[in-house]
Amino acid sequence: MLARAALRLSAIEALCPTASVLAGTGEGFPTMAQHRVFDSRQVLVNELDKRLPGTPCLSVYTEDTMVERRGGIATSTIGDASADLIVVVEIAQKASDEDGEFAQAVIEGDALMRLTLEALGAQVRRVFTRDEKAAGLRRVLMSVQSIKVEPYALPQYGVRMMRDVMTFTCRIADDKYTDAPGLPEPLKRVAEDLPDGAYAKAKLIELGAAFAATTRTPLAGMDIHPTAGDGPAITPPIGG
Numbered sequence: 001m002l003a004r005a006a007l008r009l010s011a012i013e014a015l016c017p018t019a020s021v022l023a024g025t026g027e028g029f030p031t032m033a034q035h036r037v038f039d040s041r042q043v044l045v046n047e048l049d050k051r052l053p054g055t056p057c058l059s060v061y062t063e064d065t066m067v068e069r070r071g072g073i074a075t076s077t078i079g080d081a082s083a084d085l086i087v088v089v090e091i092a093q094k095a096s097d098e099d100g101e102f103a104q105a106v107i108e109g110d111a112l113m114r115l116t117l118e119a120l121g122a123q124v125r126r127v128f129t130r131d132e133k134a135a136g137l138r139r140v141l142m143s144v145q146s147i148k149v150e151p152y153a154l155p156q157y158g159v160r161m162m163r164d165v166m167t168f169t170c171r172i173a174d175d176k177y178t179d180a181p182g183l184p185e186p187l188k189r190v191a192e193d194l195p196d197g198a199y200a201k202a203k204l205i206e207l208g209a210a211f212a213a214t215t216r217t218p219l220a221g222m223d224i225h226p227t228a229g230d231g232p233a234i235t236p237p238i239g240g
Helices: 003-015 018-023 111-129 187-193 201-209
Strands: 037-039 055-068 080-097 100-105 141-154 159-172
Touching: 003 037, 003 055, 003 080, 003 111, 003 159, 003 187, 055 111, 080 111, 100 159, 111 141, 111 159, 187 201
Parallel strands: 037 055
Antiparallel strands: 055 080, 080 100, 080 159, 141 159
16 A cells, blocks of 8 residues: 555655755755654664764654545545654664664663653654645645644663654555556655655655556446346447
């Protein structure tokens, strides 16, 4: 289901505008994570800000996508779609073990770092629901049904990490196919709206070429059979 890709990519563009990335000035980003917004992966150790004790960053995923028919008499071609938009909100630091260095969430940060983490999560919610940078997202995102924030912790060991998992349960636009070639909506519109230089734009153009036009056999005629009796079939002329 490509609508979930449309949801995720438009969310990433809202959190990390391509124009701000290309400008390279560090300005214009709507959250403290700045350009450290990642598609379906966590931050790498070489992407951390070495000047900070902990680096704010965001990882965006989509999960639990579902489409339900719109009632018993509806067709199966389009329905009511939903998906969970997952944003991992994290303050990360460098760690190491016998295999080398890696990035992980800060363990047992202080109260001020926890406050920063909570503020970062609040910024994400504000972007998705109020910021004009998310205009493209809201073409896909019909409504946010619920928001759940789960802290990442191992309470049995007394360990709490500077990582929250935010789950936005969303109603979204369903895939809408036509006989024309190319991506279905809403991903087609997202691909068109992504600015040049966006990391996913070239891949979306490539994927669009993989969706060929649907060729249908023209209707040559139609037989109408009476519901009662054994009369002959009636074949009306085409266009008559």
